[in-house]
Amino acid sequence: MTGMIGIVVMVVAVVVVLRLVLQRRLLVKYAGLWIAVALALMVLAVVPGLLPGLADFLGFEVPANLLFSVATGLLLAICLQLSFEITRVERRLYRLAEEVALERARSEESVAELRRELTAKIRAQES
Amino acid sequence: MPDLPSPDASLPGTARAQRVLAVLPAYNESENIAGVIADIRENAAGTDVLVVDDGSRDDTVTIARSLGVSVLEMPFNVGVGGAVRAGLEYGRRAGYDVVLQCDSDGQHPASEIGALVAGLASADVVIGARFAGKGDYEMRGPRKWAASFLAATMSRIHRTSLTDVTSGFRAFGPVAIDVLSRQMPQEYLGDTVEALVISRETGLTVRQIPVQMRERQGGVPSHNPRKAAIFLARALLIFGLSAARLVKPLPSRAAQQWKDGDPQ
Numbered sequence: 001m002t003g004m005i006g007i008v009v010m011v012v013a014v015v016v017v018l019r020l021v022l023q024r025r026l027l028v029k030y031a032g033l034w035i036a037v038a039l040a041l042m043v044l045a046v047v048p049g050l051l052p053g054l055a056d057f058l059g060f061e062v063p064a065n066l067l068f069s070v071a072t073g074l075l076l077a078i079c080l081q082l083s084f085e086i087t088r089v090e091r092r093l094y095r096l097a098e099e100v101a102l103e104r105a106r107s108e109e110s111v112a113e114l115r116r117e118l119t120a121k122i123r124a125q126e127s
Numbered sequence: 128m129p130d131l132p133s134p135d136a137s138l139p140g141t142a143r144a145q146r147v148l149a150v151l152p153a154y155n156e157s158e159n160i161a162g163v164i165a166d167i168r169e170n171a172a173g174t175d176v177l178v179v180d181d182g183s184r185d186d187t188v189t190i191a192r193s194l195g196v197s198v199l200e201m202p203f204n205v206g207v208g209g210a211v212r213a214g215l216e217y218g219r220r221a222g223y224d225v226v227l228q229c230d231s232d233g234q235h236p237a238s239e240i241g242a243l244v245a246g247l248a249s250a251d252v253v254i255g256a257r258f259a260g261k262g263d264y265e266m267r268g269p270r271k272w273a274a275s276f277l278a279a280t281m282s283r284i285h286r287t288s289l290t291d292v293t294s295g296f297r298a299f300g301p302v303a304i305d306v307l308s309r310q311m312p313q314e315y316l317g318d319t320v321e322a323l324v325i326s327r328e329t330g331l332t333v334r335q336i337p338v339q340m341r342e343r344q345g346g347v348p349s350h351n352p353r354k355a356a357i358f359l360a361r362a363l364l365i366f367g368l369s370a371a372r373l374v375k376p377l378p379s380r381a382a383q384q385w386k387d388g389d390p391q
Binding site for chain 2: 024027028029031032035092095096098099
């Protein structure tokens with residue numbers, strides 16, 4: 001059954017995601033949607049009659065199509081989440097670049113000023 | 128990487144004085160920061176102060192600098208975990224023996240700092256907990272159950288009574304400074320529950336001592352019910368996953384990364 005294969009794949013994906021979270025290589029907020037996908041699909045697969053009944057009610061020709069639609073919708077949501085996070089990261093990265101540039105300028109100006117003061121003091125002592 | 132210049136304050140009267148740094152993560156605390164710094168200078172003399180400004184939009188930084196304390200200015204808001212981690216790294220590079228974490232809103236009395244530092248004689252991390260039963264707000268229903276569940280499970284994994292899991296009044300000894308300056312999670316409120324789990328994984332001993340705390344003195348707390356709900360859901364998820372690992376251990380990268388020196 002194609003539905004079963006899809007569910008097995010989702011379960012494997014979720015196990016991988018959970019392992020990554022436990023190893024702290026994945027932030028918990030990213031795991032959330034993956035777990036939601038797995039739960040949704042497992043509920044549909046496990047509750048007898050739910051999938052065909054819901055598919056019929058919503059007008060799907062084949063129950064498996066509902067399964068795939070739900071999975072696709074949730075995967076799109078995951079993509080959207082990633083796009084949102086990347087936008088945020090990019091903004092912060094540019095902000096950091098500005099900070100680095102400003103810090104460099106500040107350091108160089110401080111050194112230049114110290115040099116000037118030191119030179120002035122030495123000249124004053126020599127005269 | 129050159130070390131930061133060593134601050135010159137140290138506890139008088141001892142041969143090799145213990146150097147203590149109080150890290151104050153601050154977000155828009157211009158009302159309270161001066162009072163907190165004064166409290167530390169008066170009641171915990173000899174403690175150096177580092178204010179970690181987490182992208183405040185008010186005068187927090189100006190006020191702190193005018194009082195002569197060290198200041199770290201984050202270029203944007205990174206959350207308490209990120210701010211404390213920066214403070215821990217600052218403390219590590221400057222060679223502090225003890226790093227304290229204190230709120231910048233006046234809830235943590237400096238008079239309790241001595242007790243926290245003393246607790247480090249037998250632990251790597253000492254948490255100052257509100258007296259059991261003396262909460263400044265009542266938790267009800269699901270929040271209370273979740274908080275109790277968290278406290279119970281954190282207590283079990285650390286084999287000691289931990290009742291105030293979200294307390295931001297903590298002391299870190301040298302080993303904890305070394306570990307958590309790299310491992311402290313930066314996600315919202317990850318600096319509490321997840322930090323405790325990481326402590327367990329990296330073998331840090333954690334203890335709790337009861338401390339008196341005050342009501343928030345002024346300004347606006349950075350909590351709201353929605354964030355609190357998200358926190359609890361995340362905490363339960365993290366805890367659930369961690370419990371699974373404690374039952375059937377998964378190779379953790381946390382400890383390995385610490386040994387390899389990788390940043391989190």
